[in-house]
Amino acid sequence: MKPLNHFDRIFAYAEGQMDEGQRTAFEAELSADVGLRAEYDAYLASQKAVELLALEELANRAVKDEKKEPPIIPIWRKRWVQVAAAAAVLIAAAILFWPGSRSLTPPQLATKYYVAPNLSPDRNLADQNNLERSKEAYISGSMTDAIRLAGSVPPDSSDYIEAQFVLGHAYFKSNQHARSAAAFANVTMGSDQGNAAFTRALALLLAGQTEAAKEALKVIIDKNNSSYVEEARKLWDDLDKM
């Protein structure tokens, strides 16, 4: 880091906290003082960097958006509306789960069947290892970072398969389901293989590739060597009702 001599004034100028006279004086100084100009340029560059942070924040919020209820509107704070809404939810749930009447949409099926990964970052390696950093990012909810870090692990690395597993889940959470399925397809061995294969089927389903999802489920069921066989059968049955 470089010590700054003019930051308070630069910040006040950029934030519109100066009056007209102060602004004019500052702008005159800006064109005459090389040191001030350099710090101001660094401030402008920082604003560009903050735009990049904003893009990443929007990506993370888009992920949360899928399951989140809309922002609070004042009317919903009224008691009678809350009671009515609760009743409506109960009725909807009763209809939804009534035997024989179940016909869930792909997002509902994904919510019903998705099994979150059990990621345990190795804290000792977290500073220098992109796989471990990607796990940290995933757990902290920063899917953009998780994708960037897991995606940077090269295919010839011993961490590659595990990184593809993290990548698949990070893409899944980011609603990039086709990419998620592609990443999970690379998880060809290891303890995560069962979860990867099953989540891949969900990703294909959400990507609109229902037949491919069914094929993926059929492979799990036919192989019959995974802890996800029963879940795969249930999901298959639900798909038949769609």
Add this chain to the structure above:
Amino acid sequence: MTDRFDDKALLKAIHKGGRQLEQAMHYLLRKSGWQEGIGQYIKSKSGSREDVEDVFQEGVRHLIVNVRAGRFHQNSSVKTYLSSICKNLWYTKFTREVKLKEIKNQLPPAPEGTPGPEHHLILNEKKELLNSVLDQLGNTCKKVLSLWSLGFSFKEIGEETSQSAGTVRKQKFDCMKKLTSLMAARPDLVKALKE
């Protein structure tokens, strides 16, 4: 929540920032139905389904940041502008992967006043360089600055970061100072971002 936004309401919500911006983004991503039309274009230019997902989501994010930065001058509808961003994103991605060069000639002319691809994507070009600086900033600073940039109030940022509004206000200043200081130590990057 508003089910439909016209352009005026969309732009107002994006400018307002915070929760209203979230509503606008929700509408763009899930309710507008605009992805389908843009997706048809991308698929017609050899794009895959995953390319459509990627490009549309990224396009919406760029739209929001551009609107907030005052780079959208309403010379076209929001849908046309977003479509232009997505096509440019796809064009850049496509050419970067060196699949075909002639697609450049197939791009329809952008509406008057619409910034070119380099304008939308300048951050992408410098992303790796910027990440080397941002990685030194710390997660709390990143969160505070990104939410502030998106128009969230100090109170709302405080709710998300479990801090008081007063603490967030001070953090915004301190984090921006730290970032500027990191940038000042990288004149090469400052110069690259000016170009």
